[in-house]
Each structure stands twice: as C-alpha cells, then as structure tokens.
Amino acid sequence: MKTRNLTVVCMLAGLLCWGCKQTDVTQVLDRAETCMAERPDSSLYLLRTLDKRHISGSLRKARYALLYSQALDKNYIDVDNDSLIRVAVDYYKGHGTSHEKALAYFYLGRVYDNAGDETRATEAFVEAETHALDTDDHYICGLIYSYLGNLYFSQYSFDEALAMYDKSEKCYAQAGQLRNEGYMVEAKARVYKLQHLWDNSVYDLSESDLDLCSMICFGFSSNSIRQIYAHTNPDSIYNKRSKLRNKLKLGPSIQIEGFIRNLLAELSRKETA
Missing domain, CATH: 1.20.58 (Methane Monooxygenase Hydroxylase; Chain G, domain 1)
Structure with a gap:
C-alpha cells in the first residue's frame, strides 16, 4: 500500500514539475515576443536559454520556431536552411491568426532569399502578403x-x-x-537611374556589367563587392572593373564611381527634360 501511494505521489510530482516547465517556457516566449521590436538581441538571448526538450505541444513548438527565426533575422544572422521556420509554417497553415501566418511565410521567404532561391523566396513573400493584408x-x-x-x-x-x-x-x-x-x-531613385542606364545608355553593357554598376551606385565598398563575387563568381572584382572601364572608355585618370554617378545624373536630366 505504501509503495502504491509513493508511486502516485511521484507521478503527481512529475506532472506538476512538467506543468511548471511548460509555464516557464510560455513566460520566456512571452518576454521574447515583447522585446522583439526594440531589443531583438535580448529576445535571442532569452530564446537561447530554453531547453528544447522542455518545449512540448504543437503551438509552443511553432511559436518558438517563429520567434527564434525572427530573432536570428533581426540580429543579422543569416539562415539558409528552412528546417526551423518550417515548423512554424506547417503549424500556422491551419492554425493561428493572419498576422502569425504572415510572419511565418515572411521568414520562410527570408530563409529562401538567404539561400539564393529567388523563385521560392518570391512565392513565400507573396503568400505572406495575402495574410498580411488581412491585418x-x-x-x-x-x-x-x-x-x-x-x-x-x-x-x-x-x-x-x-x-x-x-x-x-x-x-x-x-x-x-x-x-x-x-x-x-x-x-x-536608384532603380529609376539604373533603368535609365539600362534603357538609354549608348554603352553595350551586359547584365553582369549592370550588376557591378548597381553595387557601385548603391555605395558598396570594393571590399564588400569583392566578398560578394568571391561566393558567386570566380572572376575577380579587378577584372570586372577593368572590363567595365573598357566598355565605358574611361581614361586612367577617371574614377569609375564618379563617372557612373555623373552618367546616371545626365540620363536623369535628359529623361525629365
């Protein structure tokens, strides 16, 4: 009899402990959500204190996945694997508010964007838009x-x-x-200028040339451009700049950045004349 009573007490204690852990998880998720807009670094810190083994239930798991994805993105930590945000997307497809659905698909789009999958990123953002318009x-x-x-x-x-x-x-x-x-x-303003350059320029510029012009126009440093091309194109930034200079027929004393700015300004003046 005593053994049976002890077993029941232990089971009740275990259930009480489990319930406390779930309450703690919910409280941490609440605090992380509250400070997400102003202090995303604090949100990320709070979420990292949670032991995922203690997160139970589809709702809590989905909420954790969405908040964690949001915190990573807001802290400029790029994620290109959709395994985490998929937990949220799969849940909010059939549950939750339009706002939660919009956020889930938005951060799914961010993951695909980081992965360089423009098609799926666009699809996710468009799906996010349909839900966001209901908020x-x-x-x-x-x-x-x-x-x-x-x-x-x-x-x-x-x-x-x-x-x-x-x-x-x-x-x-x-x-x-x-x-x-x-x-x-x-x-x-930048799109207008680059559109003018693409449509009206007398120079025979390829899409690769326009890429480089775009980054220069957007103020990317040479080091930033070099890092971008190091991951996407074996051709060095120096070769690309040299080829672009030749197409633009620039002399050795003319800076390419200043020339492109002046060219865009001239095209803009002609367009509005």
Missing part, C-alpha cells in the same frame, strides 16, 4: 514589399521593383516608420 500591421506589409522589390530588382524587373518599393514606402508611412520610408524613396 492592420502596416510595418510587416512594408517589409514584405521591400524584399519583393529587392528580388524583382535583382532580376532586372525594374517596373515590378518600383511598384513594390512604392507600396513599401506607403506602408512604412502608415506605420510611422520614417527611416524605412526614406530608404524606399532612395531605393526608387
């Missing part, structure tokens, strides 16, 4: 449109890029995100 969160809409704009821009779909940047600018304005609104104004 009053103008900020997430602005994010979605800005990243769609970047994807269209990288594919030289200038009209589509401008349309997305314009939508993003308006959403950021509604959200009171003045800095991000300004970024979209700058992005639109």
